[in-house]
Amino acid sequence: MSETPVGKTPIESPHPRPTEPPIDQRRILKFFVPLAVSWIFMSLEGPITSGFISRRPGEEDSLAGMALLMALSIFIESPVIDLLSTSTTLSKTHAAFVQLRRFTGVMMLWTAVVHALITLTPFYWVLVEGWLDTPHDVAVVLRPAMAIMVPWAAFVGWRRFHHGVLIRYDNTRPVGLGTTVRVLSVLLIGALLFVYTSLPGLTLAAIALVGSVFTEALFIHFATQSTIRERLDPMAGTSADEGISMRQLCAFHFPLTLATMTMILSMPLVTWALNNSPQGKTALAAWGIAMSVVFMFRSITFALPETVIALHRDDRTKAELGRFCRNVGLACSGAILLMYFTGGAQLLFERVLDSKPSVASVAAFALLSSVLIPAVNSHASFLRGLLTYHHQTRARLYAIVASISALVVALGIGVAVRANGILMIGLAMTVQIVAELAVLRWFWARSLSTKDAIS
Numbered sequence: 001m002s003e004t005p006v007g008k009t010p011i012e013s014p015h016p017r018p019t020e021p022p023i024d025q026r027r028i029l030k031f032f033v034p035l036a037v038s039w040i041f042m043s044l045e046g047p048i049t050s051g052f053i054s055r056r057p058g059e060e061d062s063l064a065g066m067a068l069l070m071a072l073s074i075f076i077e078s079p080v081i082d083l084l085s086t087s088t089t090l091s092k093t094h095a096a097f098v099q100l101r102r103f104t105g106v107m108m109l110w111t112a113v114v115h116a117l118i119t120l121t122p123f124y125w126v127l128v129e130g131w132l133d134t135p136h137d138v139a140v141v142l143r144p145a146m147a148i149m150v151p152w153a154a155f156v157g158w159r160r161f162h163h164g165v166l167i168r169y170d171n172t173r174p175v176g177l178g179t180t181v182r183v184l185s186v187l188l189i190g191a192l193l194f195v196y197t198s199l200p201g202l203t204l205a206a207i208a209l210v211g212s213v214f215t216e217a218l219f220i221h222f223a224t225q226s227t228i229r230e231r232l233d234p235m236a237g238t239s240a241d242e243g244i245s246m247r248q249l250c251a252f253h254f255p256l257t258l259a260t261m262t263m264i265l266s267m268p269l270v271t272w273a274l275n276n277s278p279q280g281k282t283a284l285a286a287w288g289i290a291m292s293v294v295f296m297f298r299s300i301t302f303a304l305p306e307t308v309i310a311l312h313r314d315d316r317t318k319a320e321l322g323r324f325c326r327n328v329g330l331a332c333s334g335a336i337l338l339m340y341f342t343g344g345a346q347l348l349f350e351r352v353l354d355s356k357p358s359v360a361s362v363a364a365f366a367l368l369s370s371v372l373i374p375a376v377n378s379h380a381s382f383l384r385g386l387l388t389y390h391h392q393t394r395a396r397l398y399a400i401v402a403s404i405s406a407l408v409v410a411l412g413i414g415v416a417v418r419a420n421g422i423l424m425i426g427l428a429m430t431v432q433i434v435a436e437l438a439v440l441r442w443f444w445a446r447s448l449s450t451k452d453a454i455s
Contacts, residue, residue, distance in 0.1 A: 023317040028324045031311060034176035035167070035303035036328075041179040043299040045186050045212065046070070046292025047352075049205035052190045054355055056201030058141065060285050063359075065142040065202045067288035068134060071267030072127075073149050076115045078264050080107045080157030082256035085388050087164020088306050090252065094234040096244045097165065103249055104161040111153035119146040132268055133275050145206035152210055159217040162224040167306050169231045174223035182216035255393040259400040266407050266432060270425055273411040277421025286359050287425060289349055290366035293339075294373065297332040301378040304328065308385025322382055329378025333371050340368045362422055369426020376433045383440040387447075395443035403436035 046066075053062045074081075083104055091097050118124060124146070128139045163175050190208035193199055199207070274284040304325050312318060339345045345367050349360035380399075387395045410431045414424030 023311050023313060023320055025320060025324055028307065028311060028320060031170065031172055032303060032307045032324070032328075034172040034174075035306060036300045037176040038163075038179035039299035039303050040296060041176075041183045043292065043296035044183050045209060046295060047289070047348075048183070048186055048190065049208060050289050050292055050355075051352065052194050052204055052208070053201035055194070056204070058200065059356070060282070060359075061135075061137050061141050062201040062205075063285040063288045063355075064135075064138045065145065066205060067284060067291070068128070068132070068138070068142055068268075068271055069145050069149065069202065069206065071264070071271055072118070072146065073115070073152055075261065075264040075267065076118065077111055077153030077156050078261040079111055079257050080104070080153055080160060081260050082253060083107065083157055084160040084164050084167075084306060085256055085309065086249070086253045087161050088167045088309050089164075089388060089391075090244055090249070091165045091168045091232070094232045097228070097232045099244055099246065099249060100161065103246070103253070104157055108154035108157045111157065112151055115146075115150045115153060119143065119150065132272055134271070135275070141200060141202050144200075145202045148203065148206040148210055152213060155210070155213045155217040159213070159220045162220045164306075165224055165232070166220075166227055167310050169227050170310065171227050174220065178216045178220040178223060181219045182212045185215040186212035252391060252393055255397045256388070259393075259397040262397070262400045262404050265404055266429070269404075269407060269411060270429070273415055273425060273428070274421050276415050277424065278418055282359060282362060283421035286355075286362035287366050287422065289355060289359070290363040290370075290422075293345070293348065293367055294336070294370045297336055298374045298377055300332055301325075301329055301374055301381050304378060304381035305385035305388060308382055309389045312386065312389050318386070321385075325378045325382035329375040332374035332378070336367060336371045336374070340364060340371075366422045366426065369423055370429065372430050373433055376430070376437055380433060380437045380440055383437070383444050386444060387440065390447065392443065392447060395440065395447075398443070399436045399439035402439045403432045406435035407432040 050063060050066060053059065053066060056062065083100075087100055087104075091100060118127065124143060125139070128134045128142065129136060134142075159178065163178075166172060166175055186208045189211045190204060193204045193207060197204070270287070271284065274287055277283050308321050308325070312321060339348070345364040346360055349355045349363045350357055355363065384396055387393070407428055410428035411424065413419075414421075414428060
């Protein structure tokens with residue numbers, strides 16, 4: 001029997017889905033691969049921009065600034081990040097799509113204004129040097145890059161809204177193509193700026209990042225138009241096409257946003273802990289380049305929730321999706337182990353990214369310390385998808401609060417005992433994701449036992 005949350009009345013599309021092939025491992029893989037490729041390519045931006053930064057003077061300050069640039073920019077963009085899940089789940093009718101598009105515009109404007117206020121006012125120094133305890137040299141290098149990143153979140157929001165529409169209607173190929181355009185853009189823009197300007201490395205990286213996400217947002221906007229015409233045509237609607245109220249939309253989306261904002265707090269918390277570790281700036285620089293690689297493997301699992309939301313139908317498909325998610329996580333963690341023990345990690349950091357040998361060796365150890373994160377996150381992603389499918393978005397918020405609480409405790413202990421910075425961060429982030437997984441499992445088990453979801 002199909003699973004439908006009790007007390008919910010999903011907004012069904014007046015356009016019935018075409019006859020679908022069975023949901024098996026091959027079908028899931030075909031659906032998942034373009035989304036995973038998109039995340040992988042997006043994660044390549046970190047190593048690419050770090051490579052440009054490493055070849056400019058002031059490498060250590062700029063690499064440390066890069067870690068903080070992404071931490072702050074992603075935190076500011078958190079209100080638009082979950083437009084992907086919201087759009088995938090709710091873009092069922094033309095009226096719902098129009099309301100979502102309006103909501104997306106408001107979120108885009110909000111994030112741009114907040115980013116500008118944080119960066120272009122004296123509050124910047126209070127936040128970066130005061131609260132985050134960032135060295136002055138790093139804060140000075142960071143500020144121009146932060147100013148360049150003001151429109152970043154708005155472009156991200158537009159692309160994620162349209163990605164959700166494509167995923168909802170089983171058209172994931174343009175998602176992967178769009179991120180290919182993005183990676184090629186960051187390479188081209190970065191290379192041109194590197195050759196023809198003397199811009200500081202972090203400033204160069206920020207321009208390349210903003211330019212690349214703009215080109216992807218533009219590409220995906222036009223790539224989605226045919227799907228919108230075919231599946232969300234207002235002329236094919238009926239009187240039942242009532243869409244979704246702004247109140248319903250906010251009730252669905254904002255628990256996801258709060259969960260993401262809380263989760264992203266881990267990035268500045270990690271920065272604070274590294275700044276207060278015995279290794280200081282070296283650990284921060286090494287973690288910055290190591291996390292770009294860890295993120296590449298972990299990001300593959302980020303494509304799993306939308307895969308579950310789009311393909312979940314009943315108990316049989318739930319079992320298939322669960323098996324697929326576990327296999328993806330194990331493969332990603334296995335790849336990290338392989339890179340470390342074959343020497344591939346050291347080679348990547350030292351030769352490809354042109355980091356100093358001292359920084360490269362610390363970065364390789366940082367990669368190893370994070371080995372369990374993709375495996376655990378893949379199972380958590382499976383549960384996130386199930387809970388979102390059933391409109392139980394508050395469960396994700398509670399899980400993230402638990403995970404951040406676990407991270408704060410672990411980091412606090414590590415800083416207090418003056419633990420090795422890299423080992424401390426790897427263990428703390430593993431404890432964090434395990435705590436989130438435990439809460440997600442509890443909520444899902446409770447929903448089944450109380451018939452919030454009917455199997």
